[in-house]
Amino acid sequence: MVSYSNADDMLARRERLLGVGAALFYHEPVHLVRGEGAWVWDADGRRYLDAYNNVPCVGHANPHVIEAMHRQAAMLNVHSRYLHDGVLDYAERLTGLHASGLTTTVLTCTGTEANEVALTMARIATGGLGIIVTNSAYHGNSIEVRKLSRVRTRAHADPDVRAIPVPQRYRPLVDGLDDAAAGDSYLAALREQIDSFAADGVQFAGVLFCPILANEGLPDIPGNFMARAAELVHDAGGLFICDEVQAGFGRTGRWWGYQEMGFAPDIATMGKPMGNGLPLAGVVASADLVNTFRRETRYFNTFASSPLQAATGMAVIDVIEQESLLESVTATGAYLRDELRSLAAGCEAIGDVRGYGLFVGVDWVTDRESKTPDVSGAETFVNAMRGRGVLMGKAGEHGNVLKIRPPLVFGRAHADVFLEAFRQTLREVDGNGAR
């Protein structure tokens, strides 16, 4: 084990080996060594409450998952060109959790790969290339999927990708509308983009949205937008792809974000929490869509659809079901939002508290009147929370939304620890407007 004379040594070593600019959280990055449930420990033995990590959804180092992974690794782990019952059992269980039309799966290793498959599926099925996303989306890191994202890149805009503004109530496209009319305004924006493809001779393939618009900042989505967008998309001959990488696997208190939105997509992609940290992701769609995709691409992924993925993914579903995590997520999430709203009552910096299940967004602003996003205030707050032993992040189209997205095993007692730290941090940063 390397010993460092100070934290900068470790950072320098990291820059030398991984390159300058490999992303790190916090002004003082955290050097983690151990995790259990909703807690992690750093190299100095300090404990942190994890209010950020959605990947270890059933908890850091979950014993049931670890055991399943170990048992399968000790038995067999090969690619999918042999028959294996565990893979089929998992596919059956996974598709069984989805809407009735989503019967068939293509497993991958990452959410990016899942979105690659979904894009290809939609493009083959429609014969079109045109994809619509929101203007603040992030769906992955491949060359093709990055075209859908805000991530900084040298690539020029792609004529096959268009965007709509983020459907929301807090900073709406048009002020003063009621919920239904606000929804209409975003549907009109969607229709405009669909029409712009037609005008430019680009055949429309479909839309790719996170159903809860997580990276966009978890807005309150007006006017039943998602379900109505699906109708609009279908009328225009396109397919609706839901990116469930963040929204899925119980995050909202339901299995899938699209259930929260009261509709079913044509294709759903999944990732992050699916294997509790093992690289496991995938796509579900109708048999027709999957069969056509497979026929046209002969898609094969060496590490995906493996016995190891299947055993691990199965154990994750076991825990979510056996520990009734959907119910607990719903209750704890509601409690968190209620308490945060109370804390926010006297605080100019908190413009809005929103979210679904155990995914909470706190819109950090210079003042409630102007709603001006306060990115540096949010950053100060997140770093102050780290100082108090709570890990959280920030997100949103303006980068000013506090992001609270703990493992699903984060319960009422964890929420109380979180809220106490939040209360103290609000007091500490009241130079930013908190009382």
Add this chain to the structure above:
Amino acid sequence: MVSYSNADDMLARRERLLGVGAALFYHEPVHLVRGEGAWVWDADGRRYLDAYNNVPCVGHANPHVIEAMHRQAAMLNVHSRYLHDGVLDYAERLTGLHASGLTTTVLTCTGTEANEVALTMARIATGGLGIIVTNSAYHGNSIEVRKLSRVRTRAHADPDVRAIPVPQRYRPLVDGLDDAAAGDSYLAALREQIDSFAADGVQFAGVLFCPILANEGLPDIPGNFMARAAELVHDAGGLFICDEVQAGFGRTGRWWGYQEMGFAPDIATMGKPMGNGLPLAGVVASADLVNTFRRETRYFNTFASSPLQAATGMAVIDVIEQESLLESVTATGAYLRDELRSLAAGCEAIGDVRGYGLFVGVDWVTDRESKTPDVSGAETFVNAMRGRGVLMGKAGEHGNVLKIRPPLVFGRAHADVFLEAFRQTLREVDGNGAR
């Protein structure tokens, strides 16, 4: 556990859950349940010698690797925006195995993702888009990387991707040349493609070759082609990317395929055997290339550069070193090729036996005079070997090359079992020309 009344039931279930056309090996697919070392077992308890799988490079269910994976999973597994020593230790060990210029790494989950990173790196560094591959390459399954591959797709040819014929001695571009002149003929083909980019106003970014041309059929590469191609590419302002997904991690008896070819690339990509089955892949390059890539893309991969990947990858390197697998691969591979050449002596169907280390290609032909690839004969042979309890495959630009690519722990005793089955199968299929 589902019970099937016959094999067709399981296939029907698989088609229903994974879609029609999810790839399977053999006329009678093998239903595997267990693996150990170079052996696997099916659901009926029948044992097969694994002469195909390169992913479990240190053996199926290797106890050292399983234990390392389990220990780390029980301790901590998170994304890379926290500091973690294990990840840095692994990065140091991995880059330490490479040529001195390849100091810095970007880890990913799959070889496809590694090639995505490498392409982006080369394109950013050169400001060009043009990539040259061989006309029989396969480098991965993403939308962008598939443009480099022969895989059937609806996509039209990409103006930024061009190909050269497969450099080889057995079915050369020009007959009757000596080794150096044959090498020149392929270098001329490469120069022609570089020039064609210039003629069409496409800036050249570089080449992406598997250094041993594995998917192309493991040809004997003439005239020191790879090393000389690297000079040519550099002179034209491009970068040389080596795809070490198959060639790397001791497959040839050296750590990297490029060592076998006597040169060092600008960028090397790795995958398959890297985690012995855990999704683990990556790229090594100079600090400059990686830093520029990170600055321009802010690349982040949720499951990559994780403590679990690092611990597992480290254990794989441990075993390769501690069990002196490079030496054993060299010796066993040479033995296999020698014995196969003896067996082939009287056999019209075997046109050529070639390869590197534990990667052997047997070119299956209608007759030695015409060298006409015999795809169906090769397929018959592979299936007959499966009937005799040996798993192998086929590959190559014509799809007629028997592919022998066992776990690296495949030793002399395994080779003898393999050779006996090969001998018997040759006798069995002598209608195809074997004596």
